Amino acid sequence: MNYSVIVEVTLRPGIADPEGATIERALPALGFSGVRAVRAGKLFRFDIEALDAESALASAQSLSDRLLSNPVIEDAAVRLEE
Amino acid sequence: MTRVGVIVFPGSNCEYDALGAMAQLGVESELIFHSATTLGDVDAVILPGGFAHGDYLRPGALARFSPVMAAVSAFAAEGGAVLGICNGFQILTEAGLLPGALQKNRGLTFLCQSTTLVVASTHSVLTRAARVGQELVIPINHFSGAYTCDDATYDSLVAHDQIVLRYKDNPNGSRDDIAGVASEAGNVVGLMPHPERAMSTLLGSADGRVLLEGFVGLGASAR
Known part of the structure; x- marks a missing residue:
């Protein structure tokens, strides 16, 4: 079976995010007030061949932990595309 | 006679600076391409600066494979002596050969400037010829x-005692002003500044020499 997977890579809580902080500081100048706690991350989408959804997600999590994210500073969350 | 291997990844751009620095110290060196599966007859290895594999995904993330x-x-x-400079440091952390990670600079600016480093420990192949508290002027990029x-x-x-170098004036938001760290045994070292570009007072600073002399075993305490 072919499964479409989405991987979200985000900085772990407590890790400084200069990109998110810069975006947050820029928003008031555009008239968007009240936006807080901006965190920047990366999103990956790919197709994967697997016997079932469970093994597709397991493979996706494994490759995300090994390559797509740096576990020292980032978390990777995998899900199937709707 | 020490012989140093300088690893070349696609996108490395400081490999000739490293070779030049070794030549100035009278040390033989050679380039080793990233596709090699052995290091050959070398006594020490340098991972130079640059943008290995385009720095795609994250700096060092693809080079580690x-x-x-x-x-x-x-x-x-x-126990071999391994030195990662700038992108080489990023690769060593991604590969798990050194602890921690390198993130985008505080302020999100590319920094190309001279910095003053303070030697925090001599318990490494890079700092063994220096002394604790010694200040070194070395550029970052x-x-x-x-x-x-x-x-x-x-x-x-x-x-x-693995924090070997600190910035005197932290330019990039590094935790505890850390500019360089070593493995627990001290034989693997990484730093963001470029000692191979601080080899001559005519070009701004010769303070990189004490680090690289120590690395290749020419330093006072390594004799």
Whole structure:
């Protein structure tokens, strides 16, 4: 079976995010007030061949932990595309 | 006679600076391409600066899977001297040969400037010829140089004397002003500044010499 997977890579809580902080500081100048706690991350989408959804997600999590994210500073969350 | 291997990844751009610095010290050196599976007859290895594999994904993330990295890991495990400069430091952290990670600079600016470093420990192949508290003027040239680690890793770094160099005026938001760290045994070292570009007072500073002399075993305490 072919499964479409989405991987979200985000900085772990407590890790400084200069990109998110810069975006947050820029928003008031555009008239968007009240936006807080901006965190920047990366999103990956790919197709994967697997016997079932469970093994597709397991493979996706494994490759995300090994390559797509740096576990020292980032978390990777995998899900199937709707 | 020490012989140094300088690893070349696709996108490395400081390999000739490293060779030039070795030549100035009278040390033989050679380039080793990233596809090599052995290091050959070298006594020490340098991972130079640049943008290995385009720095795609994250700096060092793809380079750590280059074939040569298995040989570098084995060499390091046997106690071989390994030095990662700038992008080389990023690769060593991604490969798990050094603790922590390098993040985007605080302020999100690429920094290309002279910095003053303070030697924090001489317990490494890079700093063994220097003295604790010594100030060295060495340039930096990076976008992702903010050293980051969790509290447990930081405590371990301190406990094992692995923080070898600090910035006098932190330019990039590195935790505890860290500019360079070593492995617990001290044989693997990484730093964001470029000692190979500080080899001549005519070009701004010769303070890189004491570090690289120590690395190749020419330093006072290594004699």
